[in-house]
Amino acid sequence: MMKRMIAFISALIVFLGFAFFYSNQPKQATAKHIPTIGLLQLQSHPALDEIHQGFVAGLKSEGYTPGKNIKIDFQNAQADQSNLKTMSSKFVNEKVDLMAAIATPAAQAEANAANGKTPIILAGITDPVGGKLIKSDKRPGNNITGTSGESPLPQLLKLMQELVPTAKTVGIIYSSSDHGGEYNATKFEKLAKAAGLTCKMYTISNTNDMQQVAQKMVSEVDVVYAPQDNGVASAMKTLTNVANKEKKPIIASADTMVKDGGLASYAIKQFDLGKVAGQMAARVLNGRSTKTYPIAYVLKGNYVINEKEAKLLGIEIPAHIMQGAKDKGEIFK
Template sequence: MKRREFIALIGLSAAWPAAVLAQQRPTLGLLSSGEMAEWAIKPFRAGLEENGYVEGRNLTVIYRSAENQFDRLPALAAELVKSQVSVIFATGSPVPARSAKAATPTIPIVFAYGGDPVSDGLVASFNRPGGNVTGATFIGTALTAKRMELLRDILPGVSNIALLVNPKGTLAEGQIGEAKAAAQALGLALHIINASSESEFDEAFATMSRLKVGAFFPSTDPLFGLNGRGLHITMAYRYGIPAICNGRVDAVAGGLVSYGPDLADTWRQAGVYVGRILKGEKPSELPVVQPTKFDLVINLKTAKLLGIDIPPTILTRADEVIE
């Protein structure tokens, strides 16, 4: 046997166990509407690790992102099904999970987003999902009224407000209806401001400025937070418009205040469910995870820069104050 052939044979035999091991690894298909931020990826991986799964060690992960082009999701979901993944993790909005559900009735699907999976047609009920879909939600669309009440307590002189929505997203219609009802109940004038991409943010905030908006609320669309860039918060600061936000990540980025669940824990819980399903549990028997604790975060740095005095009663209620 020639030396070159011998070395090649040794290399092949050494690689063979690793190749076999790779074939035995379960494969997770990750389907997202946009780029997942590190603050979401990190807890998701932590949830997987709670069940002993680590990417590259005993788990293969195939990533597919629509890059905020929702019409690409059905084809991307079909790719994951064709790859025969063990589980699909769908995140960013209900659309990735819907696309995955339409693509396969058998491969388990776990979602993580901020809406109502029952009304979005993903599960039969929270306690008994049925079918092949379950997951975790931070029910962000149900907290607009509470955030408006918080605004009234912090800025009682503000009566002109705005809701920033992505008209091309799937969450806009429901959140607009909820915001209009809450604003009417509180005697607030509400403006609906549209932005379907980051390139439209500047014009959106220029419009708010022209309308003399005293504060704004970003919707829970992935464009306004889940990508982790926080550009809408940067724009709000530039125009001097206080932001009443959905989660801590935006308050840290410079939003005046946030009220909502621990968003990172939603993704951790989703990771836990993926791990449990990989171990043999059925999604139909795993109730949809909902948040049980809601945190109030106040950014005093932003308040001082905007010349806003936070009432002491609100400060004492805060779970976290950023100074």
């Protein structure tokens, strides 16, 4: 009986010893949570694609590599409002850790679906306050923050005046369904009027309208301003073809729009907007609160010139602008 008792006690001591040892070891058998980001893009377009690429680069710079320690559920709505709603709801239903939006309509769809709960990062959204996404730039106040794609409008106006000094009437075209585009267009209108120029505003409801609206516009103005507007950007080649027939130059708000036929721009890099947004997303995943995380801006722009367009229109680009484009910006030949 005594031998059995001693054997039992010995076995118990050994068991407790092993239990104590293993309880103090790292829990390597427990799978580490890999966060998921629901990334929603309005449509395919070079400018928006650059923001997307920058967003991924920003995550990587903060230690988050897709396929390794983070998952990105990327959805492209192809400019369809019903897709935006469905895809945003999908993110919420699947309980992603964070959502991100490229273009204002995508951000508004995610905000409606999240209902103040899932954190959302804006990637290059123009006027997030006016779009009713946040309370203020400095203190967003809820579940949304990110980067704003505000264009350097004073520099764009100055560029227009330098390249087309004889212009008196400016045509400004934007999409009626794009809040960011309308905001950009009306703000440029105020600056141009203050500078003594006459402005005429034109709207398209979708890209199919561009041909007809552009034909009317170029017959009535001396120069065209193409704002940071998703619809206008998508139909830029159509706008350019129409404007070229009447030899009317286009000053564009984005480098990709110059590549598609605009004469020139003083533009911020869309990739940089995305990269800063990606870095902000990483920090929110690491615990930073969106409520007090200020909206970030990329303020530094560079000259972008379409040399082929300049020759076609018979416009000589001032030497300092060409040099600036060559040194830090871009020249499309």
